[in-house]
Amino acid sequence: MECGIECLKGCKKFAVLGGTFDPIHYGHIMAGKAVMDNTDVEKVLFLPSGDPPHKQGKNITKGAMRGKMTCLALEGYDDFVYSSMEIERTGRTYTIDTVKELKEKIGKDSEFYFVTGADAILLIETWKNYKELLGLCNFIAVTRPGYDNKSFKGFVSKLKKEYGCAIETIEIPEVDISSSEIRQKVEDGINISGLVPEKVEEYIIENGLYK
Ligand code: ATP
Ligand code: MG
Numbered sequence: 001m002e003c004g005i006e007c008l009k010g011c012k013k014f015a016v017l018g019g020t021f022d023p024i025h026y027g028h029i030m031a032g033k034a035v036m037d038n039t040d041v042e043k044v045l046f047l048p049s050g051d052p053p054h055k056q057g058k059n060i061t062k063g064a065m066r067g068k069m070t071c072l073a074l075e076g077y078d079d080f081v082y083s084s085m086e087i088e089r090t091g092r093t094y095t096i097d098t099v100k101e102l103k104e105k106i107g108k109d110s111e112f113y114f115v116t117g118a119d120a121i122l123l124i125e126t127w128k129n130y131k132e133l134l135g136l137c138n139f140i141a142v143t144r145p146g147y148d149n150k151s152f153k154g155f156v157s158k159l160k161k162e163y164g165c166a167i168e169t170i171e172i173p174e175v176d177i178s179s180s181e182i183r184q185k186v187e188d189g190i191n192i193s194g195l196v197p198e199k200v201e202e203y204i205i206e207n208g209l210y211k
Helices: 026-038 063-074 095-106 130-136 149-163 179-187 198-206
Strands: 013-019 043-048 080-082 111-117 138-142 167-170
Touching: 013 026, 013 095, 026 043, 026 063, 026 111, 026 138, 026 167, 043 063, 063 080, 063 198, 095 111, 095 130, 130 149, 149 167
Parallel strands: 013 043, 013 111, 043 080, 111 138, 138 167
Antiparallel strands: none
C-alpha cells in the first residue's frame, strides 16, 4: 500500500473506492481487487469518509480509527493507495467535493473512476449535486450479495439513459459481508475472524470498538 494522493500522480487511470469503512472488510478488498483485475486502472484509492451525510445521527467510529483500520487492511497490497483527505476535512463530506478536489490536485492527465457497490449506486439520486457528479467522472458499480444483478443493471441503464453518464458495471465474486454485520457480531461477542484482515480484528479488540 502507498499513502497519500500524491502517489496517484503519473497514473493515467485510477479508481476511487469511498466508504465509511466502519470497519473495512474483505468485501471492500474484493471490490478493489476486482476493479484492478477487470479494468485498465493502475491503482485503487481507498478513501474513508469523514462525516458521512447519509449516516448522520448514527454512532460512527472516529475518522482516525477508521483510517487506521483501513491502512492495516491494505498492508501488502501494492496497487492500493490510502488517503485521509476526507477524514481531515472539517464538516460534512460529500463525494462531489472530493471528486473536485482530486481533479484539481492530481491534474488533467489522469482520469479516474468512482467505484460503488450495487446498494450505493441505487441511492445515487440522493447524493448532493448528483447530476453534476455523474457528469464529472466515470463510475464503476460492482455487484453485491443481496442485490439482484438484473435489476441493478437495469437501474444503471436507466441512469445512463437519463443523465448521459458513464457507468460501467462489474460482476465481482460474492463476498457476503457488511460492516453493520461485523459491528453487530462484535457487540454480541461473536468472532469476526475471516470477515476482516487479522490486524483489523486485533485493532477492534484492542480498542474495544463496537461494544
Ligand atoms: P455498512 O453496513 O456500515 O453500510 P458496508 O459494508 O456497506 O457498511 P460501506 O463502507 O458502507 O460498507 O461501503 C463502502 C462501499 O463499498 C459502498 O460503495 C458499498 O456498496 C461497497 N461495498 C461494501 N461491502 C461490499 C461487498 N460485500 N461487496 C461489494 N461491495 C461492497
Ligand atoms: Mg454501506
